[in-house]
Structure formats: structure tokens, C-alpha cells
Amino acid sequence: MPAPTRVAFVTVARDATGAVALLSADFPKHGGAHLFLPGGRREDGESPEECARRELREEAGITAARWRALGSYAITLESAARVHLYEARKLTPGPREPTPSETSFALSWWPMSDALTAAAAGRFLLPAGPLALFLSSPGGHRE
Numbered sequence: 001m002p003a004p005t006r007v008a009f010v011t012v013a014r015d016a017t018g019a020v021a022l023l024s025a026d027f028p029k030h031g032g033a034h035l036f037l038p039g040g041r042r043e044d045g046e047s048p049e050e051c052a053r054r055e056l057r058e059e060a061g062i063t064a065a066r067w068r069a070l071g072s073y074a075i076t077l078e079s080a081a082r083v084h085l086y087e088a089r090k091l092t093p094g095p096r097e098p099t100p101s102e103t104s105f106a107l108s109w110w111p112m113s114d115a116l117t118a119a120a121a122g123r124f125l126l127p128a129g130p131l132a133l134f135l136s137s138p139g140g141h142r143e
Contacts, residue, residue, distance in 0.1 A: 068086065
């Protein structure tokens with residue numbers, strides 16, 4: 001029996017001014033602090049959008065009224081694992097609901113141009129965040 005396909009999600013949450021919700025945390029195995037977007041793995045029974053909504057609420061304390069899929073991409077060539085990218089708009093802040101492994105995550109709001117500059121400078125640990133930022137930026141994705 002083949003192993004179940006792992007599915008992950010990353011969300012670009014943009015406020016009314018276009019600023020992006022970025023998380024940061026220290027990752028000693030990877031040389032220190034890095035930026036990342038809210039996201040994570042799907043739990044049993046969740047739809048893709050339900051997972052994205054849950055991860056945004058848990059990690060950043062944000063709910064969103066408008067969602068847009070930005071695409072779905074393979075994580076590696078050797079795996080069937082996928083990462084789904086979303087943009088969230090019409091945001092409402094609320095309390096974070098972090099899991100024990102997420103309590104050290106710090107939330108900050110960045111202008112999109114600064115977030116893209118940070119991505120180009122290698123400040124993101126994983127590649128899905130910069131790709132999602134690019135697709136969410138003006139000119140990066142056509143509806």
C-alpha cells in the first residue's frame with residue numbers, strides 16, 4: 001500500500017493596505033532566525049481551504065473573509081507531496097491559537113516590496129513562502 005500523500009499549505013495574508021503577515025522564529029539547525037508565512041500540514045478530514053484557514057488562525061490569530069488559490073506545487077521530484085498556496089484578504093485579527101511548537105512564532109506586518117526583498121535576500125527558510133509572495137504580488141498572478 002503506498003504511503004499517503006503529504007499535503008501542506010502556505011498563506012499570504014494581506015491587510016487593507018496590502019501589507020503581508022510574516023512570521024519569524026529561531027531555527028538553530030538552519031543558522032538562526034528566518035521568516036515564513038503562516039502554513040502547515042493538513043489534518044485528517046480537512047479540505048485544502050479549511051487547513052489554510054486553521055493554520056492562519058492558529059499561527060497568526062487571523063481570520064479572512066476572502067480567499068484565493070495561488071496554485072499547487074510539488075515539494076520535491078521524488079515525492080508526491082504537494083504545497084498549496086493561498087492569498088487571504090479582508091482580514092480580522094483575533095487571538096492566536098498556537099500549538100506547542102508554534103508558541104515562539106512572532107508576527108509582524110511588512111510592505112509587500114520589503115517582503116519580496118527579504119525573500120530575494122534569502123531570509124525565508126522554505127521556498128513556498130517566496131513563491132506565494134511572488135504570486136500574490138502585483139503582476140505575479142493573473143486571476
